[in-house]
Amino acid sequence: MPRRPPATACGWDFASLVRQHQAMVFSIAWHLLRDRAVAEELAQDVFLSLHQHQAELESPEHVQFWLRRVTTNRALDVARRRLRRPMVSLENAPEPVAVTSTGDPLLGTALRKLVAALPEKARAIVVLRYQEDLDPAEIARVLGIPVGTVKSQLQRALALLREKLSRVVGQASGLSPGKE
Amino acid sequence: MAPLEDELRSALRRRDPSPDFTERVLARVAAAPARRARQPWVRWVAAMAATLLLAAGGLEYRHYQGERAKDQVLLAVRIAGSKLNKAQKKVQMLTHRSNS
Numbered sequence: 001m002p003r004r005p006p007a008t009a010c011g012w013d014f015a016s017l018v019r020q021h022q023a024m025v026f027s028i029a030w031h032l033l034r035d036r037a038v039a040e041e042l043a044q045d046v047f048l049s050l051h052q053h054q055a056e057l058e059s060p061e062h063v064q065f066w067l068r069r070v071t072t073n074r075a076l077d078v079a080r081r082r083l084r085r086p087m088v089s090l091e092n093a094p095e096p097v098a099v100t101s102t103g104d105p106l107l108g109t110a111l112r113k114l115v116a117a118l119p120e121k122a123r124a125i126v127v128l129r130y131q132e133d134l135d136p137a138e139i140a141r142v143l144g145i146p147v148g149t150v151k152s153q154l155q156r157a158l159a160l161l162r163e164k165l166s167r168v169v170g171q172a173s174g175l176s177p178g179k180e
Numbered sequence: 181m182a183p184l185e186d187e188l189r190s191a192l193r194r195r196d197p198s199p200d201f202t203e204r205v206l207a208r209v210a211a212a213p214a215r216r217a218r219q220p221w222v223r224w225v226a227a228m229a230a231t232l233l234l235a236a237g238g239l240e241y242r243h244y245q246g247e248r249a250k251d252q253v254l255l256a257v258r259i260a261g262s263k264l265n266k267a268q269k270k271v272q273m274l275t276h277r278s279n280s
Contacts, residue, residue, distance in 0.1 A: 014209065018202045026197040040197050047205045048212060108191040115192065130188040162184050 014054070018047050021064065024132070025071045031127045032075035034116045042078060046071050068132065069142045072124050079120045114164050122157040125150055 025046050029039035049070060050063070057063045115126055121143070128139045136150040143150070198204075 015202060015206055018205050022201055022205075023194040023196050026201070027192075027194040030195060031192055040201065043197060043201070044205050044208060048208055051209045051212070107187060111187055111191040115188070126188065127192060130185065131192040131194060133189075158184065161188070165184065165187075 014051060017050070017063065021067050022047075024064075025067055027131055028068065028071045028127060029075045031112070031115065031131055032072070032120075032123055033078060034112070038078065039075075042074055043071070046074060065142070068128070068134075069144075072128065072142060076120050076124055079123075083120075110168055111161070111165065114161050118157055118160070121145075122153045125153050126157050126161075129154060 022043065026039055026043040029042045029046075030036060033039050033042070046067060050057075050067065053066070054063075057066055115123060118126060124143060125139055128134045128142060129136075134142065136147050136154065140147040140150045
């Protein structure tokens with residue numbers, strides 16, 4: 001006889017809750033940590049924690065907010081622990097792979113590497129803004145910081161990314177078969 | 181080139197974890213020890229018990245302080261009594277001497 005999946009306080013079964021949110025939870029962790037195995041492990045821990053706290057969550061929106069908040073905070077904790085290892089800042093980070101044209105899948109890879117080189121808080125803000133499409137007020141609630149901080153960090157991160165990316169694209173457009 | 185924000189949305193779009201992710205989560209949930217949800221009445225009972233304990237402790241302390249004060253008063257009375265006795269004996273002795 002198949003085991004009945006555990007029900008949530010919101011009236012859904014836990015398995016469908018995991019299926020519904022796993023891409024969100026895993027992607028936040030992956031974009032913040034750039035390590036698939038660690039991101040999957042962290043995502044599993046988050047869902048295990050969700051199962052333990054589900055009685056406290058009142059609505060689907062509350063579940064989604066809780067998952068974003070817990071995943072981001074845990075991923076930031078892991079990222080901070082990694083800081084003990086030597087790490088380069090965005091300004092000093094090596095240039096990612098050269099981009100030959102727009103729409104190139106390499107551009108996505110380059111951007112993800114640049115985002116990964118941002119300081120943790122700025123990285124979390126960028127991921128929540130562009131992966132989750134949250135506005136600054138929602139990001140501020142998830143991270144528990146003032147909206148003004150979110151806006152200023154987002155502006156600064158975008159300026160840095162724009163500068164780095166233009167250097168990468170410029171480098172790529174300067175390459176010609178004759179020069180190689 | 182598309183605006184940076186569009187490129188970011190594309191680069192940071194959601195990805196799926198491994199195909200067996202859900203099963204692995206459910207297996208871990210099944211293996212984890214059940215965590216009993218804390219009932220609200222448990223908090224009330226704990227708060228009441230703590231209040232009663234504090235009140236009983238306070239009463240006991242007051243009782244102890246009263247007993248200690250009583251002992252001190254009795255000791256003071258005994259000391260005063262013995263001093264009075266000595267003084268009385270001295271007075272009697274002096275009176276007896278002056279009479280004789």
